[in-house]
Amino acid sequence: MTGSTNVSFVSRLDAWRQRHVSDRELVLVLAFMVGFLASLAAYVLHVIIHEIKELITSGFQVATINWLYLLYPVIGIWLTSLFVKYVVRDNISHGITRVLYAISTKQSRLKGHNTWSSIVASAITIGFGGSVGAEAPIVLTGSAIGSNLGKIFHLDNRTLMLLVGCGATAAVSGIFKAPIAGLVFTLEILMVDLTMASLLPILLSSVTATCFSYFFTGGSAMYDFKMDYLWSLERVPPTILLGIGCGFLSLYFMRLMSWCENGYGKLSKYPYLKLLTGGVVLSSLIFLFPSLYGEGYDNLGLFIEGKTLTDWMQVMSGSMFAGQTKYLVLYVGLVMMTKVFATSATNGAGGCGGTFAPSLFIGGFGGFFFARLWNIEQLGVYIPEKNFTLYGMAAVMAAV
Structure with missing residues (x-):
């Protein structure tokens, strides 16, 4: 009963949208939503990673070796494997690889679980010591958010590819608070076509993600770098x-x-x-x-x-x-x-x-x-x- 109610609501929402909102206006609204949700996902992931690491390593000694380093990474990988096998039941793969595959097939359709599964899996892996990065899982998450929002409103494959690019841009921009870096990443790595029609949504999602990242984490940069030595x-x-x-x-x-x-x-x-x-x-x-x-x-x-x-x-x-x-x-x-x-x-x-x-x-x-x-x-x-x-x-x- 609940499933049919949700389908009916989505159908009514899509019908209302087609009557009152043009496709161009919808893309801009979705680009803003993708920017916000991607920055939120990045913030949540890094908070979880930090809390896990603080919880399990807070008592470690600085001047001596810590034997629990031999145990924690194995536990983290084992828990991640169990999560993927019994909860996700699908291959998560490397985040950017999955995004590139979705774009190369000209469908740009990512599964619904990709909007959250990579966050949980990478948080467990990295929090317990896995020597990898959180950027690729966030890029996959942001891209999946864009893809699934587009599928809700039955947008065509070309527009879905644009929203996937918006998600990837927002993810990189949100992580590093660098909107231009997010844009360049999408154009160079994902090779999304740069046209006037695609530039505005990508920029909108990039700036939105950056602004909300400042709201979530404050105005400080990742590193407090000061130029002490001039170039010669x-x-x-x-x-x-x-x-x-x-x-x-x-x-x-x-x-x-x-x-x-x-x-x-x-x-x-x-x-x-x-x-x-x-x-x-x-x-x-x-x-x-x-x-x-x-x-x-x-x-x-x-x-x-x-x-x-x-x-x-x-x-x-x-x-x-x-x-x-x-x-x-x-x-x-x-x-x-x-x-x-x-x-x-x-x-x-x-x-x-x-x-x-x-x-x-x-x-x-x-x-x-x-x-x-x-x-x-x-x-x-x-x-x-x-x-x-x-x-x-x-x-x-x-x-x-």
Whole structure:
């Protein structure tokens, strides 16, 4: 009875809309709704991740190793697998992959559960230590919101594709409070056609998501970056060298990620073996290098906002390297090289998350590693570690 009542209400709403609201006006209204709902989804996801992490790691020691790092990631992946298998009962996949598939089939139709399932699955995975990002699940969620709102009003496939683009734009804009970044992401990654008819809805959803993100989380940026060192021509050679190094680093990340995921894919017939293999790899790496826990944005903040060796040393907190200054560069280099194994193990074993944050993480650690090593060896002009951390993030993300 309730189902028929809902169908009747939707039918009456659609009939009223066709009489009083044009398709162009409807798209603008839906773009606004998509922007609001996507920003709300991003806020809810990050709150859940933060609360889970605080709940299970609040008592961890900073100066000594924590044995529970060996247990939590496995629990998180196992709970995520149970959620997907018994609640969702569908393949969630990597978020952006699912969106690209929906667009490439010219249907742009995403399932209803995609509006919430990725939020729950990725929150469990990342909250318990999964070394992946939350951006791809939010992009999938925002795109699914746009697709399903369009299906309610029986819009054509071309308009559905536009609303999917609005959702992806709103997701990226809401996460980083960067409306232009959301627009560029949609145009470059999803390749939604840029016409005057599509530009206005995409911009509307982008700005809406950004405004509501400011409302939900305040006006502060993700990092409190201050330009302490002005650009000089003397720093051009090391900057070029960093770019070349980040190019090779991105190839290492992409090719090794594909190789690892293919390896875990061969274990699909043995789910418990796949969970055990990926769980052991992930938990062992996080135990050795706690910086690999979760998205890793906090650790990047230590390099971007920190100015002294004391600030940077916090990145080794909770590890066997804690407090040992001479091992900072070694630790950063090892974390940079093992992040890809942690990310692939998380998704390969049954977790849910994306590779956007890991690419930023690897790039940031690579930039700091390069700058710190350059300054220690005194190879020439001093290069600021915080600036080169940002350069590395931009370079690897662009290349990936």
